[in-house]
Amino acid sequence: MDWFSADGFELARQVLQRGIAAVYLIAFLSAAAQFPALLGEHGLLPVPRYLGWSRARGPTLFSRRYSDRRLLAVAWTGAAVAALLVAGLPQAGAAWLPLLAFLLLWGLYMSIVNVGQTFYSFGWETLLLEAGFMAAFLGSNRVAPPAPMLWLFIWLAFRLEFGAGMIKMRGDRCWRDFTALYYHHETQPMPGPLSWYFHHLPKPLHRVEVLGNHIAQLVMPFLLFAPQPVGSIAAAVVIGTQLWLVISGNFAWLNWLTIIIAFAAVSDRAVEAVLPGPDSLTPGYGPTPVWFTAVVLAAAALLVVLSWWPARNLFSHHQLMNTSFNRWHLGNAYGAFGSITRQRYEIIVEGSLDGTAWREYEFKGKPGDPGRMPRQFAPYHLRLDWLMWFLALGARGENWFVPFLHRLLEADRPTLRLLARDPFDGAAPTYVRARVFHYRYSTWAEKRRTGLWWIRRPAGVLIQPLTLADSTRRRSWLGGWD
Structure with a gap:
């Protein structure tokens, strides 16, 4: 040069x-x-x-x-x-x-x-x-x-x-x-x-x-x-x-x-x-x-x-990660995975018509069905799936997650298009809930025996069963949306 x-x-x-x-x-x-x-x-x-x-x-x-x-x-x-x-x-x-x-x-x-x-x-x-x-x-x-x-x-x-x-x-x-x-x-x-x-x-x-x-x-x-x-x-x-x-x-x-x-x-x-x-x-x-x-x-x-x-x-001891120092997004700080999670938890969203039989919504990219092989999406960015990962880590998400559940109860078509599978084929469920599962990869022996990519076990409940009226009231706590 x-x-x-x-x-x-x-x-x-x-x-x-x-x-x-x-x-x-x-x-x-x-x-x-x-x-x-x-x-x-x-x-x-x-x-x-x-x-x-x-x-x-x-x-x-x-x-x-x-x-x-x-x-x-x-x-x-x-x-x-x-x-x-x-x-x-x-x-x-x-x-x-x-x-x-x-x-x-x-x-x-x-x-x-x-x-x-x-x-x-x-x-x-x-x-x-x-x-x-x-x-x-x-x-x-x-x-x-x-x-x-x-x-x-x-x-x-x-x-x-x-x-x-x-x-x-x-x-x-x-x-x-x-x-x-x-x-x-x-x-x-x-x-x-x-x-x-x-x-x-x-x-x-x-x-x-x-x-x-x-x-x-x-x-x-x-x-x-x-x-x-x-x-x-x-x-x-x-x-x-x-x-x-x-x-x-x-x-x-x-x-x-x-x-x-x-x-x-x-x-x-x-x-x-x-x-x-x-x-x-x-x-x-x-x-x-x-x-x-x-x-x-x-x-x-x-x-x-x-x-x-x-x-x-x-070179700061208090290094910031992924930070923009001006409103034009020029001259930014970058970095990723400053900490590594040792255990994997997933939020599984389910719907029901009667409050007894529950069906699972399937996301496009994040783990859900243990028998489904993970797919390649990058460089495309599945934004909802990424925020679901952060939610499982304990990030605050009530401002968007409760509205998401509300949209499922309405069978909102644009929202359903963000998912891989709607278990109700466009119909509105009566109830939705969100459960927490611990996920780990199957071993070689488990994979050969069961065909599963993941082994999961229930770890708790994030959102108890909600009806449309329940989600509307919870929505009002957050200021509502149009």
């Missing part, structure tokens, strides 16, 4: 721009499918009521008026623009085209996140916003990738990985004694189809997994800044460990977005050395417009200033 143009990093730019756009496409499609039922006019946490009680977390197109129609217009507009960027059409034009397209994605998705309340409180929301803003300044195919922005993407990868590594070392002894993965594959939020097999790896291999995690998150981030080919090798280690996480669980788009961001440190020459081809990856570029240079340097200066807060947080 020279001081501004990075001639040997065309593949990095293509992966960053198209990959980030692909994640935006998934995020907007997820919003169109889930937001109205969760947060819409008649959702579990209606945005109009939220805006009537408090101010949005930051800038949003919905600050003056929210409607489901406006939300869908935002989501489908974002999905269309993201699809064009995945196809590379704006990048084929002048540098201002991808600049405007990515800034539009950033603004549209920020409008959703800032009114998304607990359903949009995940660290990968702010990560996507920050990455999307930065991608706007990578230019088009007509100009060389700007080195200042690639360095800032490497800095983002450093914060993401090193922050996650430090929160683990500070947060839970099991990361320090290398036993974290004795539990994690079983107790993670949403296991995937291979998670059962990962859990049953020999314990020495689990310790090797933890060691690999520490190397990838505490050592490799520093080497991302090293000269080539060391930077590319460090990025390959980060990418490899993230792919391991992809196949061992469902963490929405966190792992995929980390992989994409890590490509900022991968040079074309390193890729050509591993995958030789007849042509160079680097095309011929035209001169970089003066205006584009000025815009990139201004954006880079802003991001450098905003980096002070997450940099200080990285």
